[in-house]
Amino acid sequence: MADSGIGVKDETRGEARVLSPEGDIDLNASPALREVVRGVLESGGAKVVVVDLSMVDYMDSSGVATLVDAMRSARKAGVRLWLSSLGPQVRSIFEIARLDRVFDIASTADEAIERSGGEDG
Amino acid sequence: MADSGIGVKDETRGEARVLSPEGDIDLNASPALREVVRGVLESGGAKVVVVDLSMVDYMDSSGVATLVDAMRSARKAGVRLWLSSLGPQVRSIFEIARLDRVFDIASTADEAIERSGGEDG
Amino acid sequence: MKAPVELSIQSDPVYLAGARELIAALCRRVGFQDEACGQVALAVDEALANVIRHGYDRRTDGPIRVLVWPESEPGVGGIRIVIEDEAKQVDPASIKSRDLDDVRPGGLGVYIMKRVMDGVAHEKREGGVGMRLTMHRAASSDAGVGGSGAEANDG
Amino acid sequence: MKAPVELSIQSDPVYLAGARELIAALCRRVGFQDEACGQVALAVDEALANVIRHGYDRRTDGPIRVLVWPESEPGVGGIRIVIEDEAKQVDPASIKSRDLDDVRPGGLGVYIMKRVMDGVAHEKREGGVGMRLTMHRAASSDAGVGGSGAEANDG
Ligand SMILES: Nc1ncnc2c1ncn2[C@@H]1O[C@H](COP(=O)(O)OP(=O)(O)O)[C@@H](O)[C@H]1O
Ligand SMILES: Nc1ncnc2c1ncn2[C@@H]1O[C@H](COP(=O)(O)OP(=O)(O)O)[C@@H](O)[C@H]1O
Numbered sequence: 001m002a003d004s005g006i007g008v009k010d011e012t013r014g015e016a017r018v019l020s021p022e023g024d025i026d027l028n029a030s031p032a033l034r035e036v037v038r039g040v041l042e043s044g045g046a047k048v049v050v051v052d053l054s055m056v057d058y059m060d061s062s063g064v065a066t067l068v069d070a071m072r073s074a075r076k077a078g079v080r081l082w083l084s085s086l087g088p089q090v091r092s093i094f095e096i097a098r099l100d101r102v103f104d105i106a107s108t109a110d111e112a113i114e115r116s117g118g119e120d121g
Numbered sequence: 122m123a124d125s126g127i128g129v130k131d132e133t134r135g136e137a138r139v140l141s142p143e144g145d146i147d148l149n150a151s152p153a154l155r156e157v158v159r160g161v162l163e164s165g166g167a168k169v170v171v172v173d174l175s176m177v178d179y180m181d182s183s184g185v186a187t188l189v190d191a192m193r194s195a196r197k198a199g200v201r202l203w204l205s206s207l208g209p210q211v212r213s214i215f216e217i218a219r220l221d222r223v224f225d226i227a228s229t230a231d232e233a234i235e236r237s238g239g240e241d242g
Numbered sequence: 243m244k245a246p247v248e249l250s251i252q253s254d255p256v257y258l259a260g261a262r263e264l265i266a267a268l269c270r271r272v273g274f275q276d277e278a279c280g281q282v283a284l285a286v287d288e289a290l291a292n293v294i295r296h297g298y299d300r301r302t303d304g305p306i307r308v309l310v311w312p313e314s315e316p317g318v319g320g321i322r323i324v325i326e327d328e329a330k331q332v333d334p335a336s337i338k339s340r341d342l343d344d345v346r347p348g349g350l351g352v353y354i355m356k357r358v359m360d361g362v363a364h365e366k367r368e369g370g371v372g373m374r375l376t377m378h379r380a381a382s383s384d385a386g387v388g389g390s391g392a393e394a395n396d397g
Numbered sequence: 398m399k400a401p402v403e404l405s406i407q408s409d410p411v412y413l414a415g416a417r418e419l420i421a422a423l424c425r426r427v428g429f430q431d432e433a434c435g436q437v438a439l440a441v442d443e444a445l446a447n448v449i450r451h452g453y454d455r456r457t458d459g460p461i462r463v464l465v466w467p468e469s470e471p472g473v474g475g476i477r478i479v480i481e482d483e484a485k486q487v488d489p490a491s492i493k494s495r496d497l498d499d500v501r502p503g504g505l506g507v508y509i510m511k512r513v514m515d516g517v518a519h520e521k522r523e524g525g526v527g528m529r530l531t532m533h534r535a536a537s538s539d540a541g542v543g544g545s546g547a548e549a550n551d552g
Binding site for chain 2: 357
């Protein structure tokens, strides 16, 4: 069997890029998500990147690690990285890991963009 | 392990009795549902009984058999038995079994009661 | 070939839900749509229920093994499932669905399995004890689609 | 005592979802609330991911067995889970969670397992090869409840 286990919707809204992975982010899916996020950060352009987690019902520590990685790469690249739309299971693993205060977390992707001033900027 | 796997809410609405099982109706849960339905039919009183399936996400053929049994007992007892609020999986197993035309099926418990004239008496 | 996934349970209906969820999750990985995942899980549930009721006469401590080969390689996508018990042996020809026009409780399990899977075959296991059921469904299959299929004997 | 439910998978991450769904369904039958079912499934997912990454160094064909004892008898309700592999042996003392104040990718799996289960113990298997992990959680447990528990080292 070989199945990356995840699809990632990729949208541009103003100066922001919104990535919406769909499916469980576990050890099976994390590598594919990592590739997509890396690609977007390396391509430059967007000053704001939102990872919208509304279609992610489940995340384990490999998903959390992928997002911690993404945050670091974003900082280096001068990009503001947001997480948005965390469901209950995803929120709870960030809380358990005490990373809920380390990330910029918004209720929706649009809220993240607004708070970044991305639509005017 | 011993777990009947199901709870059944039991309400009286006018002259009708509304039974709402909650959980998967499989070989594990069917015996408990069978007991509850039998008890209600034997107790007399209600001329209309609705089995509301809104909280049942899954049913297998043992659940279908339980309801076919219930329909027969109801007929003998002069009770009108309705099924209501079938979710997609439940509807599909009735269709596969071609029993969707054998049962009286309503969209909601209230519709079943209304169509029986149960609230006017 | 050894099955990449193997579930062993006792013949107790409390374990049916676990078996269904496992199968549905494996089907999703193979690329089945949600409805098809639910149908394959239903077929496995019906097969296990039959082993418990008919094979073990509702004894709850008989062993049942479910062997699963999920295949997501392009072209050969699908799932193959083998269910083995150590219950009494019966003539495979005696395991058949009833006429659906006869509305009575029971007699639906085998019909459902045949309706939603592309292949369903019972056989006696080697050694004089136990039955084996082999089922498969292709990811591209249209088994179980629509309200009334080819196997429904509309006359 | 033989486990009433036993799952054998190859060390391929594609099978994690199936294992999680099986465990969550068994927890539901034991009377755990939905949140607790999800937490126990998460603990098993983390444990299996560690076997795949650290035990088998991401080889996808190593055997892993998950043995489950769900117990719903009044008073002793809960679930016991044993995970056995045939991977390399390490000193159980080397399997430990990192300091959470050090924000870096990784190092969370063991912390999560300890946080949501009532007991977590790694040991070397007899015979020189493979590790065994034993975890349990009582139905009445308040492990994993709330945003920050006893094990979170707030100083
Ligand atoms: N695993 C099994 N072992 C022995 N007999 C079986 C088994 N599965 C099915 N059968 C036989 O096939 C018949 C049809 O099964 P099924 O369609 O599931 O309906 P039901 O079980 O309600 O009778 C059963 O009545 C039984 O005689
Ligand atoms: N099954 C295992 N076999 C060998 N070593 C393990 C196993 N599980 C965990 N470890 C060790 O324990 C450490 C902590 O594991 P964990 O908390 O899951 O974080 P991470 O795996 O991200 O490092 C690992 O880095 C590894 O050294």
